[in-house]
Amino acid sequence: MESLYLLIPISVILVFVIGVLFWWSLRNGQYDDLEGPAYRLLMDDRDELPAEMETGRRRDTQAKVDEESPP
Secondary structure, eight states, X not given: OTTHHHHHHHHHXXXXXXXXXXXXXXXXXXXXXXXXXXXXXXXXXXXXXXXXXXHHHHHHHHXXXXXXXXX
């Protein structure tokens, strides 16, 4: 019974602190965009390059390798 004299005030303070933190997060826009991060997770990071650009890069890379390799 004596432990309740300590536990009840601690629980009231804890609830108050959690309420203040929740209010702060609402006021600072933490819950404004709930769906954006989920969509960004599904999006690809790389943009696909056209086939002409890919072959041009491969030719340049191959030419550099040929120049650097000993005869």
